[in-house]
Amino acid sequence: MKLIAAYIRRHAGMFFTAVFFLAIETAADLFQPAMMSYVVDNGVKNQDVGQIFRYGALMLLIAAFGAVGAVMRNICASYTSQTVGRELRMDLYEKVQSLSFENIDRLQPSSIVTRITNDVTQIQRFVNGSMRIMLKAPVTCLGAVCLVVCKTPDQIPMLIVILVISGGLILANMKIGYRKYGILQQKLDQLNKVSREFLFGIRVVKAFRAEKQEEAAFDHAAGEFADAGVAAARTGAFFAPLINLTVNLGIVALLWMSAIQPPEHIGSLMASVNYMTQILFSLARVSGIMNAAVRASASAGRVREILEEHPVQENGKEKFTWGQVAFEEVSFTYAGTSRPALEHISFQADPGETIGIIGPTGAGKSTLVQLIPRFYDATSGVIRIGGKDIKQMDAEDLRSQISLVPQKALLFSGTIEENIRWGRETASFEEVREAGKSAWADDFIMGFPMQYETVLGQGGVNVSGGQKQRISIARGLLRRPGILILDDCTSALDAATEAGVLEEIRRLPGNRTVFLISQRISTVMRADRILCMEDGEIKGIGTHKELLQSCSGYQAIYYSQIGDRAKEERRE
Ligand code: ATP
Numbered sequence: 099m100k101l102i103a104a105y106i107r108r109h110a111g112m113f114f115t116a117v118f119f120l121a122i123e124t125a126a127d128l129f130q131p132a133m134m135s136y137v138v139d140n141g142v143k144n145q146d147v148g149q150i151f152r153y154g155a156l157m158l159l160i161a162a163f164g165a166v167g168a169v170m171r172n173i174c175a176s177y178t179s180q181t182v183g184r185e186l187r188m189d190l191y192e193k194v195q196s197l198s199f200e201n202i203d204r205l206q207p208s209s210i211v212t213r214i215t216n217d218v219t220q221i222q223r224f225v226n227g228s229m230r231i232m233l234k235a236p237v238t239c240l241g242a243v244c245l246v247v248c249k250t251p252d253q254i255p256m257l258i259v260i261l262v263i264s265g266g267l268i269l270a271n272m273k274i275g276y277r278k279y280g281i282l283q284q285k286l287d288q289l290n291k292v293s294r295e296f297l298f299g300i301r302v303v304k305a306f307r308a309e310k311q312e313e314a315a316f317d318h319a320a321g322e323f324a325d326a327g328v329a330a331a332r333t334g335a336f337f338a339p340l341i342n343l344t345v346n347l348g349i350v351a352l353l354w355m356s357a358i359q360p361p362e363h364i365g366s367l368m369a370s371v372n373y374m375t376q377i378l379f380s381l382a383r384v385s386g387i388m389n390a391a392v393r394a395s396a397s398a399g400r401v402r403e404i405l406e407e408h409p410v411q412e413n414g415k416e417k418f419t420w421g422q423v424a425f426e427e428v429s430f431t432y433a434g435t436s437r438p439a440l441e442h443i444s445f446q447a448d449p450g451e452t453i454g455i456i457g458p459t460g461a462g463k464s465t466l467v468q469l470i471p472r473f474y475d476a477t478s479g480v481i482r483i484g485g486k487d488i489k490q491m492d493a494e495d496l497r498s499q500i501s502l503v504p505q506k507a508l509l510f511s512g513t514i515e516e517n518i519r520w521g522r523e524t525a526s527f528e529e530v531r532e533a534g535k536s537a538w539a540d541d542f543i544m545g546f547p548m549q550y551e552t553v554l555g556q557g558g559v560n561v562s563g564g565q566k567q568r569i570s571i572a573r574g575l576l577r578r579p580g581i582l583i584l585d586d587c588t589s590a591l592d593a594a595t596e597a598g599v600l601e602e603i604r605r606l607p608g609n610r611t612v613f614l615i616s617q618r619i620s621t622v623m624r625a626d627r628i629l630c631m632e633d634g635e636i637k638g639i640g641t642h643k644e645l646l647q648s649c650s651g652y653q654a655i656y657y658s659q660i661g662d663r664a665k666e667e668r669r670e
Contacts (some may be wrong), residue, residue, distance in 0.1 A: 099391075101398045101405075102221055105182045112181075116174035116229045119167040124234050126164025127376070128241040133157050135249075135369035171229070179226035183218050190214050190404055198493075199473040201407050204433055208291035213404055216286055217397035224394030227387050235387065239380035242373040250370050253352065257377075260348040264341050264381045271337035272388050278330040279393040283400060285323040292319040334389050341385050345378035423447045423470060423581065423611055428479035430465060439465040440634045443479070447627075452604070452612040454622030456655060457631030463615045464505065466631070467583045470613075471500045483581075501579035503587040507570035509561075514543055515550040517569055521576030533576035536602040538595055539568035563590035571599060575606070583613045588621065600624055619659045628652070 106113055133153055141150040194202070194210055202210070243261070246253055296312050349371060356367050423446070430440040440462045447453045455463045469476055470483075472493050481488050488496060501521065509517050518530050525533075530550065534540040542565055546552040554560060561569070567590050574582060582603070588596045600621070603612065614625050622628050623642045630638040630645055630652040638649025645652035 099395055099398065101402050102182075102225065102394065105186060106178070106225060108185070109178045109181060112174050112178045113229065116171050116178065119171035119174065120229070120234050121237070122167035123164050123171060124237045124241065126160045126167065127238060128245065129160050130157060131369040131372035131376075132245065133160070134372070138368060175226050175229035178229060179222045182225050183222035186218050186221065186401065187214055190218070190401065193405055193407070196493075197407060198475070199468065200433060200475065205404060205407065206287070206291070208294050209287040209400075210404065211294070212283065212287045212290050213397075213400050217283060217400050220283075220390075220397040221394045221401065224387075224390045227390050235380040235383040239377050239384070242376040242380070246370060246373050246377075253370065256348055256351055260345055260377070263344045264385075267337050267341050267344070268381070268385045268388055271333060271385060272392050275330065275333045275389055275392040276396060278326070278333055280396040280399075282323070282326040282330045282393075283396060285319070285326040289316075289319040289323045292316050330393075334386075338382065338385055341381050342378065345374065345381060349374045349378070422449060422482075422484065424482040424485075425466075425469075426480045426482065428469065428476045428481060430469060430474060430477045432465075432474075438477070438634055440469075440476075443636055445629060445636065445639055447611050447613070449611055450609040451627065452614055452625045454625030454628040455613060455615045455631060456617070456619065456622045456628060456652070457637075458655075459617070461631040462634040463631055464585055465634075466629075467502065467585055467613050467615065470581060470583065471497045471502060473502075498577075499580040500583065501574035501577045501581070502583040503571050503574040503585060505586045505589070507563075507566035507587065509554050509566055509569060511555060512553065513548075513550065514546075514552050514554060514569060517554060518550075518572045518576055521573040522578070525576050530572075530576060533572040534569075536575050536599075536606060537568045537572035538599045538602065539565070539572050542568075564592070564595070567591060568595075568599070575603070578608065579610060580608075581611050581613070583615075585613075585615045586617060588616065589618075593620065596621060597624075619656050630655075 133156065137150055137153045137157075140146065141153060190210075191214065194214075197205075243257060246257055292315050296316065352367075352370060352374060425443045425445055428440060428443040429438050431438045443466060445453075455466065457463055465474070468474055469481055470488070472488055475489065483491070483496075510520075515527065515530055518533055519525055521533065522529075527550070531540060534543055534550070543550055543552070567587050571584070571587060574584075584603075588599060591599065600614070612625075614622060616622050625642075627639060627641055628645055629636055630649050632651050637651040638645050640648065646656060
């Protein structure tokens with residue numbers, strides 16, 4: 099709740115304006131029964147029509163004030179809750195951007211999506227509700243209690259019984275509800291995860307005719323979400339009628355007592371019943387908003403978890419010089435796994451050098467390069483750039499000098515130009531085109547009717563795999579990085595195009611260090627030196643020729659790809 103209060107505090111002005119209008123509305127509500135009691139006990143009893151009309155008009159006027167108060171209060175409440183929601187989402191979004199892959203793996207992307215969308219919506223609902231009802235209900239309740247106490251003190255014992263029982267029921271409802279709403283949000287995470295996986299892999303699902311399995315997984319997640327929803331709603335459904343019943347029994351007891359001992363003024367009895375009804379509604383509303391509070395508090399806890407997540411440690415904004423990339427006895431184990439993905443990695447890449455990385459699938463190639471921009475931090479050992487431990491560098495500065503073109507080209511909805519420009523927002527169109535040319539993408543882009551203005555669907559659905567990879571490489575080049583990492587991102591290109599792209603990258607000005615991961619020996623052969631990896635370890639390091647002589651793993655890959663013909667040629 100502290101988190102919600104902190105965000106509401108930023109809009110204290112609007113919040114208190116809402117409270118002001120709420121006070122007008124509440125006062126109008128509380129005045130009406132008192133006026134009515136006066137009209138009945140004086141105007142009606144004495145058959146004074148003039149007085150009835152005068153007070154009737156006054157009651158109308160008060161009702162009009164109340165209505166204006168309600169409208170204004172609603173406007174203020176909506177503005178504040180929407181603004182709080184937007185600010186919370188923006189803060190979450192910015193925070194997520196600063197997190198490392200390690201943080202994101204731990205929090206899980208589907209859960210992050212639920213927290214940014216649904217959890218914030220729960221908080222928004224509560225903020226809105228609290229300004230509309232939360233304040234009004236207790237104030238009305240308190241006002242009504244005071245009036246009952248002043249006007250009919252003999253009803254105090256019964257009032258205490260009603261308030262104690264109802265208060266106890268509201269607390270029990272909150273205590274049980276909190277856990278259930280927490281579970282409900284977790285089930286929503288799970289449902290989002292299944293939907294996300296299905297949508298991302300829809301082509302594969304269709305290709306392998308795995309719709310039935312996916313349907314079963316979705317059905318299971320949707321079923322669990324529905325069950326959790328029913329369980330949470332059942333708590334409210336159990337307690338709300340009990341609270342209503344308590345207050346209604348109080349009203350029945352009040353009327354019953356008046357039948358035994360008729361009151362002197364019938365108007366006072368009417369006012370008392372009216373106030374009891376107001377107490378009933380207020381308690382029912384308090385119980386409702388407490389449900390929302392419980393749900394919002396569970397959601398706020400989940401939102402806070404992201405906001406309080408510690409991103410990779412960032413130390414100062416110090417600049418550093420680019421040079422070699424050195425791994426010194428680096429080992430790494432993913433969180434939640436026991437087997438190291440990398441073990442005792444030591445090598446040095448010199449400025450301007452191209453380092454090829456090859457090895458069987460799962461060898462640790464991608465993991466190794468992801469440690470350079472600190473997407474993950476090494477479990478042990480040190481990585482230095484220009485002689486400096488990267489853990490001592492500012493993560494933002496470090497990443498601004500590194501382009502990592504991932505295995506799977508990630509394109510966003512928007513034009514091709516916008517997608518490439520992600521590499522460097524300030525680049526001119528000429529620079530975007532230059533990057534396109536270097537990535538051998540310019541020709542096919544200029545072949546589209548809208549050229550660089552061609553709009554890509556989400557994930558780049560309207561371009562081929564090879565075209566996506568070239569757009570993604572162009573984005574990486576546009577940044578003009580000091581370190582360029584190409585993580586198997588030329589796999590969908592034919593051999594000639596791949597050779598052309600790599601040649602262009604070599605020719606680019608600047609003394610950049612390039613890491614070139616590939617499963618294809620023909621690709622890494624072009625590198626200055628090659629790391630041959632297996633089971634998270636470096637099995638060999640050297641030029642193509644050196645490895646062919648000394649590294650059995652490299653020889654095995656070479657002969658399996660180039661074939662026995664090459665083996666014979668070598669023997670000759
Ligand atoms: P490929 O050529 O198939 O891309 P790779 O050589 O790049 O493989 P990595 O992706 O680095 O291999 O994976 C190395 C090991 O780490 C594998 O055993 C993999 O299962 C594991 N691994 C990779 N990513 C994660 C992760 N996010 N969480 C846990 N384990 C992971």
